[in-house]
Amino acid sequence: MSDLRELQQCFMGYLLDDSSSMIDEVESTPMLSAKGRLDIYASAYVLRLKEAMTTDYDKLALYLGDERFDKLMERYIDKFPSHTTNLRYFSVNLPELIRDEPDYAHIAELYELACIERAFADSFDAKDLQVATIDTLAALPEVAWENLTFDFQKSVQIVWLEHNSFPIWKALADDETPPKAEKLYPMAWILWRRSDLVTHYKMLATEEVAVLSLALQGKNFAVMCEKLLDFYSEEETPMKAIGFLQSWIAEEMLAGFKF
Amino acid sequence: MARPFLGFGLGLRTDHYQYVIDNKPEVDWFEIISENYMVDGGKPLAHLDKIRQDYPMVMHGVSMSIGSTDPLNTDYLGKLKTLIDRVEPQWISDHLCWTAVEHINSHDLLPLPYNESTIEHIVSRIQTVQDTLGRQMLIENLSSYVTYNHSEMPEWEFVNEIAKRADCYILLDINNIFVSANNHHFEPKDYVNGIDSDRVMQFHLAGHSYNGQMIIDTHDHDVCDPVWALYEYALGHFGAVSTMIERDDNIPPFIELRQELAIAEEIAANVLTPQQLQIRSKLDLQGVA
Numbered sequence: 041m042s043d044l045r046e047l048q049q050c051f052m053g054y055l056l057d058d059s060s061s062m063i064d065e066v067e068s069t070p071m072l073s074a075k076g077r078l079d080i081y082a083s084a085y086v087l088r089l090k091e092a093m094t095t096d097y098d099k100l101a102l103y104l105g106d107e108r109f110d111k112l113m114e115r116y117i118d119k120f121p122s123h124t125t126n127l128r129y130f131s132v133n134l135p136e137l138i139r140d141e142p143d144y145a146h147i148a149e150l151y152e153l154a155c156i157e158r159a160f161a162d163s164f165d166a167k168d169l170q171v172a173t174i175d176t177l178a179a180l181p182e183v184a185w186e187n188l189t190f191d192f193q194k195s196v197q198i199v200w201l202e203h204n205s206f207p208i209w210k211a212l213a214d215d216e217t218p219p220k221a222e223k224l225y226p227m228a229w230i231l232w233r234r235s236d237l238v239t240h241y242k243m244l245a246t247e248e249v250a251v252l253s254l255a256l257q258g259k260n261f262a263v264m265c266e267k268l269l270d271f272y273s274e275e276e277t278p279m280k281a282i283g284f285l286q287s288w289i290a291e292e293m294l295a296g297f298k299f
Numbered sequence: 300m301a302r303p304f305l306g307f308g309l310g311l312r313t314d315h316y317q318y319v320i321d322n323k324p325e326v327d328w329f330e331i332i333s334e335n336y337m338v339d340g341g342k343p344l345a346h347l348d349k350i351r352q353d354y355p356m357v358m359h360g361v362s363m364s365i366g367s368t369d370p371l372n373t374d375y376l377g378k379l380k381t382l383i384d385r386v387e388p389q390w391i392s393d394h395l396c397w398t399a400v401e402h403i404n405s406h407d408l409l410p411l412p413y414n415e416s417t418i419e420h421i422v423s424r425i426q427t428v429q430d431t432l433g434r435q436m437l438i439e440n441l442s443s444y445v446t447y448n449h450s451e452m453p454e455w456e457f458v459n460e461i462a463k464r465a466d467c468y469i470l471l472d473i474n475n476i477f478v479s480a481n482n483h484h485f486e487p488k489d490y491v492n493g494i495d496s497d498r499v500m501q502f503h504l505a506g507h508s509y510n511g512q513m514i515i516d517t518h519d520h521d522v523c524d525p526v527w528a529l530y531e532y533a534l535g536h537f538g539a540v541s542t543m544i545e546r547d548d549n550i551p552p553f554i555e556l557r558q559e560l561a562i563a564e565e566i567a568a569n570v571l572t573p574q575q576l577q578i579r580s581k582l583d584l585q586g587v588a
């Protein structure tokens with residue numbers, strides 16, 4: 041075939057499922073056949089994608105063991121060919137594949153582990169923003185509080201879990217034997233990157249995640265206070281709300297204020 | 300006009316960030332993989348900015364897919380431009396290959412058939428890229444494992460012709476010449492002799508591995524003796540060319556790579572005069588032509 045586009049489609053077909061007629065386009069030599077030559081590319085293709093996935097989900101890989109993780113990667117490579125110019129983003133749909141495939145869906149902590157690892161990756165290289173300070177908060181004019189909203193660091197990720205997946209992740213990260221998976225209750229974990237460029241994480245209390253979710257959606261301070269009335273008395277609420285704000289600032293989750 | 304000469308550089312790798320920041324080792328320049336920094340923020344960009352303060356840099360990309368028949372990826376070029384503005388590199392390069400078709404990316408450097416219609420296709424795309432980025436680029440020769448039935452000329456003729464017509468420069472990978480010469484049965488020196496010296500702006504050196512049948516461009520070993528010999532020959536042929544060692548796997552401590560780079564310096568000192576080896580940096584390649 042003399043058409044470059046057809047040649048490229050044919051080559052890509054060979055990489056994806058080695059069923060194309062690409063062998064007819066390539067010279068065989070005594071040293072190595074056309075198929076042997078093309079297979080160098082075909083195996084490099086799979087190897088490179090697997091390498092990227094193993095880097096992105098190294099705890100999941102440990103948890104599943106080599107053989108099962110390899111099978112999972114092959115399934116993913118088949119189902120989600122790369123549409124990105126950056127290998128860093130190739131594996132972003134792995135949690136969803138785990139959630140949707142019957143082979144993996146029944147092991148509930150797998151999806152959660154994958155979500156945790158993806159959240160770390162997304163937090164790691166999220167956009168850098170200013171860090172809001174207590175002084176800026178203190179200096180806000182009275183009128184600001186009427187419609188005060190909050191900009192969070194782009195690295196803030198909330199992950200909802202129902203299992204002890206974070207302790208499992210932590211054990212794997214520390215090279216320890218992970219605890220047995222167990223179903224608990226819905227918990228929100230937050231991951232965010234501080235100015236030292238290290239990603240921190242913690243579990244959020246029910247009240248905090250309730251207001252934090254609203255704040256992240258861009259709801260204003262008044263709406264957040266209203267929500268807190270589900271948990272606290274009218275007298276307690278303003279102090280509690282300010283308390284959360286102060287801790288978000290101290291922990292460098294906030295980037296700024298809008299009013 | 301004389302070509303710029305940056306001296307002897309290394310590829311900047313994650314494993315070495317801290318060492319480089321703490322020790323400011325004596326290296327003339329660093330080459331970065333552009334895509335590693337085409338992210339929004341965090342550690343990669345923070346380290347890059349810090350190291351850039353102390354070293355000249357060039358940017359080396361792997362995903363431009365200049366030889367693809369898909370439309371040029373404008374989103375990619377936009378991000379590349381943003382990174383160029385941040386790094387202010389001496390120059391940028393990518394490979395004379397295709398990586399994606401129908402928007403599926405192989406993340407590999409796939410070879411092209413060496414014929415007139417491919418040349419025309421690529422020349423116009425390089426011109427578009429150079430217009431978009433407002434600067435000339437370098438194209439690099441690959442290691443390859445297949446020869447297409449529709450190739451009609453030796454690879455060096457193909458490379459030369461594209462560089463001439465697109466008015467771009469050549470990043471000559473000495474190891475890739477050696478690898479492809481072995482895999483496709485040609486004389487590596489014929490390749491060097493066939494390349495237009497005026498277009499050569501940079502050399503790559505790297506290690507490879509042998510899989511029992513073919514040499515594979517793995518960048519996971521030291522540079523081997525025949526490649527050093529070919530490097531020596533190329534220096535004699537082209538004169539001083541900015542040289543760096545690529546190492547992407549099985550990465551040794553920085554200090555060992557620096558020692559390996561000293562071999563390149565030593566060879567160059569034997570072949571060339573101190574005058575030829577004086578560093579002549581150009582901020583903008585445009586000013587060279």
Ligand SMILES: [Fe+2]
Nearest residue numbers: 439472503545
């Ligand atoms: Fe190279």
